[in-house]
Amino acid sequence: MIMARFLLRNTLGACVRGGVALSVAALFANAAQAQDASAGTGIEHGRYLAIASDCVACHTASGGKPFAGGLDLNTPFGIITTSNITSDKATGIGSWTFQQFDAAVRHGKGANGNLYPAMPYTSYVKMTDSDVADLWAYMRTVPPVSQKVVENKLPFPYNIRSALVAWNLLFFDKKPFTPDSTKSAAVNRGAYLVEVLEHCGICHTPKSILGHDSSATYQGTSLQGWHAPDLTNNDHTGLGTWSAKDIETYLRSGTNRHTASSGPMTEVIVNSTQHLTDADLQAIAAYFKALPARTVDVPRPLPATNAQMAAGKREFVVQCSACHTSNGLGVANMIPTLQSNPAINAKSPDSLLNILLMGTSGPATVANPTGAAMPGFAWKLHDDQIASVLTYIRNSQDNAAPAVLAADVAKARKALNAQQTVWH
Template sequence: MNKLVLTLAIGAAALTGGPAWSADQADQIIRGQYQAVLGDCAGCHTRAEGKPLAGGLPLETPFGALVPPNITPDRETGIGSWSEADFRSMMKSGIGHNGVRLYPAMPYPAYTRMNDRDISDLWAYLTTVQPVSNKVEANQLPFPLNIRLAMLGWNALNFTEASFQPDPSKSAEWNRGAYIVQGAGHCGTCHSPKSFLGADKDSEFLQGASLQGWFAPDITNNAQSGLGKWSEEDLVKYLKTGVNAHSIASGPMAEAIENSTSKMTDPDLKAVAVYLKSLGSDVDSAQPAKPDATRMTAGEAIYRDNCSACHGGDGAGSGALFPSLAGNSIVAQGSAETRRPPCLPWPGA
């Protein structure tokens, strides 16, 4: 639901005897809808062909399956019996209604950085979503991981509740980008490597991680494996459309662009680009190890048969439709999980 549609819906509700929101309340709901966009709530909590925010597909974690729950305001199966204080506690500390401890597949380690106004706005929006009766068994982890009390120890080792702290030495635009990436956007949840306990490795923030059979790539300014060869404009275009001269989005990133970044404002996209381009050096002297001659020969044959027709014999590509593979940061990643181009099917597809 975009801002115009939401505004019309609020007006229609008032005219037809629905909730009578004041102008301030209407503004808060619209701001909250945008927070849901930044947080990509639909990406996890809405399954294909399902009702909005009524529960999503299982997330396959290294520890077992977790299913994003129903977050519509249905009182029996959603969050309709929650208070705003319950919601804020869940977002800031990972402890929800009735003291239930959440698993970090719900990215409260990132959401904790959101400010109180944005969390309150998001809550206001969620209370206006159409309630859907859909009971979801969120915790499908095996014993003993299904014991939520274990998260008390996990939090003690891996989590500190803290709000975002602006860097006074940086511009307002940089700080806005940092706030989105570190907070509502929770980019590190996918793009940061994880410890054996499933916590983000802060020392390798946004340097790439495996995710449900895909590799969420390095999105620092590393010249070899990250965004060092991208301009800010390249990054904005990619987040807006999923396509630029360097890459075409696929898999979970394509879904994130469809549900979230394509709906973000241009100033926010620019702020995200400014922040990401500031992370790490744009000069990297490290060179990938060259495979032996036998593997190089086999790779050349595979490339010639499967890739060269679109990407060219030299890997230079052809515009945005067939991006360059030569020197492409995705190809230079340490993992091969997302190197398969969209034109080729995944095994078993």
């Protein structure tokens, strides 16, 4: 019923406007102030769990106070607004017991009845007892913010929370997390981080029509004008050519020798993964490298004689090569290589269209504070020019992917409100 990718639309929209990055700085400040000698390590560990689970990303309105809620998530049925989960007694969860908190976070039962699965209780259900207890210890130290949130503005009949009983019966897998004894401790820790806390699949796994994860785990999917790429082990569209170290570096800094993050992933890195310990980042990398190898159909690249390819190459030389260099190799740690780039090989050109039309800036992380930027081309290139240059980079430099059509560009332009302003 609730489709996470629709929900994420507005979550991400708000994140990209920058409210959340500020909130995380505040989160650290609050945590430091809240240090209480008698509280011990439970609170500190709980703060780490809150960052790893990215609670603040959804529970903070753009420019609002951390955890005070009020962020609108747009669903196909109407708007669901995130709750105030600060320690305010009247408008937050300050008067809650641990049992109530646990019921909400792990079992999807909130103050007003069943929660919509926009709240990822379907992942958090696998959190260990001691982690939920530490998370609660931390949440109690979050300063109270008085802000009344009306969570549910859905029209009849979607406002009937009891309908979610049926959804839960069908899709809510309550089995606790069980380590796989055939795998290393690092891979099991990685599984816990990826599947339970970070819920990476919420964006990278395609959803079924009823809004639960399909069986194409981590095979990539599109959300709000972006494509969250394939994270499975294959050399063409996935992470087959990435070493464990490459994954770790990317999640810590936002860039590595293959690519740089641009859109929603930048928010995940800035708010969450850059703050994880080295051991946890290594565990996540070990988990992805331990996924079974997968074969995908690799299309034949279009020949250089193809008309779109010839036009795209001319465009590339004029518009792109100054930064990306004529062979697409770029500049280490600043301008990502376009060669053998799985994100460019993705069947869906959504992220490429977004980057080309709107431009992009790299993440500014502690490990990579300068984050380089690329200008948008919406204002100066026609739809067919953008289609050609994308078709060219998707079929040269060891890449191979379906051509991009002018109609695809026109559609993306409309969705992103990216008008051309110079006609020539």
